[in-house]
Amino acid sequence: MPRDGTQTRTKILDTAEAMILDQGYSATSIDKVIDAVGVTKGTFFYHFENKAALARTLVDRYAAADLSMQREFRARAEKLARDPVQRVLVFIGLYEEMMEGLTDPYPGCLFASYLYEANLFDDGIMAVIEDTYLDWRRELGAMLDAAAAAHPPKLPVDTADLADMFTAIIEGAFIMSKTLKEPKLVAAQLGLYRDFVELLFGGERG
Amino acid sequence: MPRDGTQTRTKILDTAEAMILDQGYSATSIDKVIDAVGVTKGTFFYHFENKAALARTLVDRYAAADLSMQREFRARAEKLARDPVQRVLVFIGLYEEMMEGLTDPYPGCLFASYLYEANLFDDGIMAVIEDTYLDWRRELGAMLDAAAAAHPPKLPVDTADLADMFTAIIEGAFIMSKTLKEPKLVAAQLGLYRDFVELLFGGERG
DNA sequence: TTAAACATACCAACTGGTTAGTATAAAAAC
DNA sequence: GTTTTTATACTAACCAGTTGGTATGTTTAA
Secondary structure (H helix, E strand, C coil): CCCCCHHHHHHHHHHHHHHHHHHHHHHCCHHHHHHHHCCCHHHHHHHCCCHHHHHHHHHHHHHHHHHHHHHHHHHHHHHHCCCHHHHHHHHHHHHHHHHHCCCCCCCCCHHHHHHCCHHHCCHHHHHHHHHHHHHHHHHHHHHHHHHHHHCCCCCCCCHHHHHHHHHHHHHHHHHHHHHHCCCCHHHHHHHHHHHHHHHHHCCCCC | CCCCCHHHHHHHHHHHHHHHHHHCCCCCCHHHHHHHHCCCHHHHHHHCCCHHHHHHHHHHHHHHHHHHHHHHHHHHHHHHCCCHHHHHHHHHHHHHHHHHCCCCCCCCCHHHHHHCCHHHCCHHHHHHHHHHHHHHHHHHHHHHHHHHHHCCCCCCCCHHHHHHHHHHHHHHHHHHHHHHCCCCHHHHHHHHHHHHHHHHHCCCCC
8 A cells, every 4th residue: 555645635625624714715726725735736636636526525524524513412412301392402502512612713614605606616516505404404493393392382483494593593603703703602692592492492391 | 077987887896796696706807797797807997996996895885785774774663663672673574574575595695705705805894894793783782772671581681692693693594595595584584583582572562 | 178988908927727757655476 | 575566645847728907099978
């Protein structure tokens, strides 16, 4: 076996992702990436067929990490609480907890970054983002359905919409946190979402 | 007086804004803009000193329109309702109403578009976005303070955070609406925000 | 007839991508 | 236990096309 190239490949991916969140995909030229990594253009095109393949690899990696964390937090919430409402609250709380630990403003979401340059990407790439949002609607929606079945909500809300609200708040809070340079803003918004769910399904313990 | 150039100038601005929301600022080359408008490069550089001046003009125009609409809706809400809580609910409702009228997915927010290419813009441009978000926090925050004074909230929430939540939900809903191609998503999210405020400050009429 | 509103023709720098060739280290042959 | 082979991992130089920007000229309408 020859020498291992996975380190170089990962460094290219990490550097490119950070640069894309900073200045967008279009302005992140291959030349700038390889300069930052310290490799040549040949190395880049050895690891990736073209710039679009880099974009695809990045979004796949990002979506996989997102879903992985979602599953982990769902599993933890199921163990930590028995009542469906409490499980949702714990699930949101776990994300809140994570965001409270931030010292720098969140660098941003790769999905949102791609969306605001959507016309530069093919349908396959945008479908990854779409599927991830729909997965969130489905999975968190199911948790909220269970909550609604156990404790009827104070107002008749659509659980799919309420699930979407989590994603929307996260995306919006990322934008505001980065703009205002306030690292705690994301956790604060998740706290409000948690308050809303708690008010909706009542504060009773299960 | 020679012929009037304001039409050309406005057409350049409108076309550039639409293209930026579609593919970002970096990928929106001057060549592409002038091709779409049907003028030459000389015309572009007659109206704008450089590409950065175009970016600045666009963000100033966008911020002005945003604040103008905010002030109009605040004035209308003040006339339509007397109770501070109801005024907030009507204010949110006016935005909801507007978004319900959409048939195409919302094309996106120029602020968010700029933010995800933030490193390409100078501090002056980013400050316009920052100031606009802070204005929302201040103005909607004041409305919520008045609401809280009239009807103590069910949970102790920070009104600045609750005001930020409006902005965050709008920004996040724009992203989701565009991604999922669901024009009604923005109005649905505003409806949930309205529900939250109503639950928080009680449903009593003033 | 003059100044604003446009057009034409450029340029240097950078873009994504290709080429032809080299270094590395493990495996296969002796 | 050397030597040869082989696939992987990389480099430097280059290409055609595009980028933001400029210099200079022409049209238009009061």
